[in-house]
Amino acid sequence: MNDSLHASGHASGHETAPSTTHDVAIIGGGLSGGLIALALHQARPEFRIALIEGGKTLGGNHRWSWFSSDLSEAGRALLSSFRKAGWDEGYDVRFPKYQRNLKTGYRSLSSVDFHERLSRMLPEGTLYLGRRATAIDARGVDLDDGTRINARTVIDCRSFTTSEHLNGGWQVFLGRHMKLEEAHGVERPIIMDATVEQLAPHGNGGAYRFVYVLPLGAHDVFVEDTYYADDPQLDRSALSSRIDAYARSNGWKDSAILGHESGVLPVLTGGNFPAYQDEVRIEGVAIAGARGGFVHPLTSYTMPMAVENALAIAKEADLPGPQLAAMMESRARTHWRKTGFYRLLGRFLFFAAKPERRVNVFQRFYGLREGLIERFYAARSTGFDRVRVLWGDPPVSIPRAMTAMFKRGKPLKPEKTA
Structure with missing residues (x-):
């Protein structure tokens, strides 16, 4: 805003x-x-x-x-x-080990x-x-x-x-609304395409990266490149190049750019x-x-x-x-x-998972039951949901997870910009 x-x-x-x-x-x-x-x-x-x-x-x-x-x-x-824009047929997620269609409508x-x-x-x-x-x-x-x-x-x-009273990391993103010459063929939103390279372009030692895709019309598509990173650095040139590469990988050729969106959002731990x-x-x-x-x-x-x-x-x-x-x-x-449970998961993400392996946290999560995922995004997880998220084959080591539980994270101090 x-x-x-x-x-x-x-x-x-x-x-x-x-x-x-x-x-x-x-x-x-x-x-x-x-x-x-x-x-x-x-x-x-x-x-x-x-x-x-x-x-x-x-x-x-x-x-x-x-x-x-x-x-x-x-x-x-x-x-x-x-x-x-609305999609009643649900949305897709893509990870290195699987792809999945979830039936929840998206707006x-x-x-x-x-x-x-x-x-x-x-x-x-x-x-x-x-x-x-x-x-x-x-x-x-x-x-x-x-x-x-x-x-x-x-x-x-x-x-x-x-x-300085709040701690955490950052979600960094750049989105582009494009009108393609040919139909893009994407039927449903892709909420997370994490099959992309996981090394962050701004050189902070790695980050969880995914691409977000909204098919706004037969020829209109919104593509957003997003990172969960330790530092709030927004490198527009690098992010734009990543979007270019993603478009090329999908066979989307020359297109008119209708708009951009960018931001750096706090992830509270x-x-x-x-x-x-x-x-x-x-x-x-x-x-x-x-x-x-x-x-x-x-x-x-x-x-x-x-x-x-x-x-x-x-x-x-x-x-x-x-x-x-x-x-x-x-x-x-x-x-x-x-929402304390979600801050705990944020600590696991930033402090227990190595940056280049944070994709495993989300890959495991999106394999859980659909209703659990719905309630998670609305911040209405039940007690059973919380147990299920934490129980089973963990995406991070137990010792690192135990240590992360007690870490505070970096203060979210105001950043000076040029």
Whole structure:
């Protein structure tokens, strides 16, 4: 999400700035902020909502994907108006030892369609695009043009911020949307093609690498090269060359490039979450989205959490801002507690498996029962699921796994960029 918003503590100079009054002000027009605005509008159409986004469009430059089983009936209803790509025949995975088709339906939503639909569904005057927040407090938001947006409730939905209080590794990716001259012949999404070379191109000693493929049309295909790496280095040239090679290996010749997507996402292996909450908290302001900790620690999936938070906030729309802030902090702590198992698996991945052999962890996992895999991605693994993931022929040595259980990992400190 291209929020490009900067928060400080309490605002000052409100008396001389022009102001507008809203029921709810949402800072950050990415997936979480946009869905909260939509859910609030549908539940309380009389509310005046301000959705503030530093970029020129909602959602930045992203593609969000999820399994059809990830969402509740109410969640599917919330997304029903968006134009989505969908595959009811399931998806494929490919590993050195096997290939498998899993029957769970798959869905994908582009930020272009996200922006277009929300722009139509939300009332005129809701969107504040290309506007940066210079100060945020429980009573409203100051924008960079001097406008003061007063609000009964303020919700912070900006991007995840790295922190010394959180530990882990990184998921690095570059995606390319291509229109081919000839039909590509891919019938279903390929969620993981791990038959590709496992040495990372940025020279950090190796990484788990896979290619993600979405057949968006007979001639349209989205190809993303992804790494689970120890360092957050995004080498666009190397990743682009890998995509070129993958396209050639599939016989996909000259094509028009319709767009790119890239990112570096944290893979959480542990940390002091209360200290992180203290770090990002603005008193009386609710926090949602990745900034609030609402992500899958291992896969970085956000759609199920974003949908459920949007529905929960809409249900409690009449709560005063500070009470909503307390509710969201409690939800975040519950989410952190419930997802401890996935952080443990992240420690196994990064600290027990040698980088070039991390593929074995996923190769074993995708050989398990389909329902277990579905629940895993939605962060709803049962007790039996957890035992089954850990039991049996382990993809890493027992001594290394035992040692990894007690490692913290590198702090996810802010990285300086050129």
